[in-house]
Amino acid sequence: MLDAIYKTVLMEHAKHKMNHFELKGPGSQQLYYKNPTCGDVMSLFWIVSEDDRLESVSFIGEGCSISMASVSIMTQQIKGKKIDQIAQQRQAMEQMIRIGTWDKKIDIGDAASLEGVHQLRARHNCALMGWQALDKALDSHEKYQWTIKKKNSIFK
Numbered sequence: 240m241l242d243a244i245y246k247t248v249l250m251e252h253a254k255h256k257m258n259h260f261e262l263k264g265p266g267s268q269q270l271y272y273k274n275p276t277c278g279d280v281m282s283l284f285w286i287v288s289e290d291d292r293l294e295s296v297s298f299i300g301e302g303c304s305i306s307m308a309s310v311s312i313m314t315q316q317i318k319g320k321k322i323d324q325i326a327q328q329r330q331a332m333e334q335m336i337r338i339g340t341w342d343k344k345i346d347i348g349d350a351a352s353l354e355g356v357h358q359l360r361a362r363h364n365c366a367l368m369g370w371q372a373l374d375k376a377l378d379s380h381e382k383y384q385w386t387i388k389k390k391n392s393i394f395k
């Protein structure tokens with residue numbers, strides 16, 4: 240199902256998780272999240288700067304390769320980005336996993352390696368786990384929520 244090259248990218252991330260540590264310090268926040276369908280668990284850590292940029296992000300977690308690789312890739316994708324840019328990436332990821340295609344104008348980097356997960360319906364939540372946690376984490380950020388609503392989220 241998963242293309243061989245993509246599989247390599249995923250396995251690399253699952254084995255060597257990026258930004259896998261507990262972020263501490265002034266302004267840092269954290270959230271625990273559990274994937275309802277696979278038993279994957281994670282804690283997300285983040286700092287949002289005053290100019291609505293995700294200054295720093297990290298996670299710790301345990302779970303299947305798809306979930307861990309996906310969260311690892313996500314932290315790379317969103318670190319240092321503006322909140323509204325992150326919301327666009329989140330929409331693209333959701334479309335890629337749930338529908339199988341996405342707005343190619345949005346650069347999702349290594350996350351394109353998760354495209355094949357679309358065909359593995361039971362693993363959709365594994366691939367989107369980090370983004371679902373991020374939805375909760377950025378719940379109070381208007382720009383994030385507004386961008387998502389405007390594009391008619393199909394989560395849930």
Ligand code: ZN
Nearest residue numbers: 277303306365
């Ligand atoms: Zn999983």
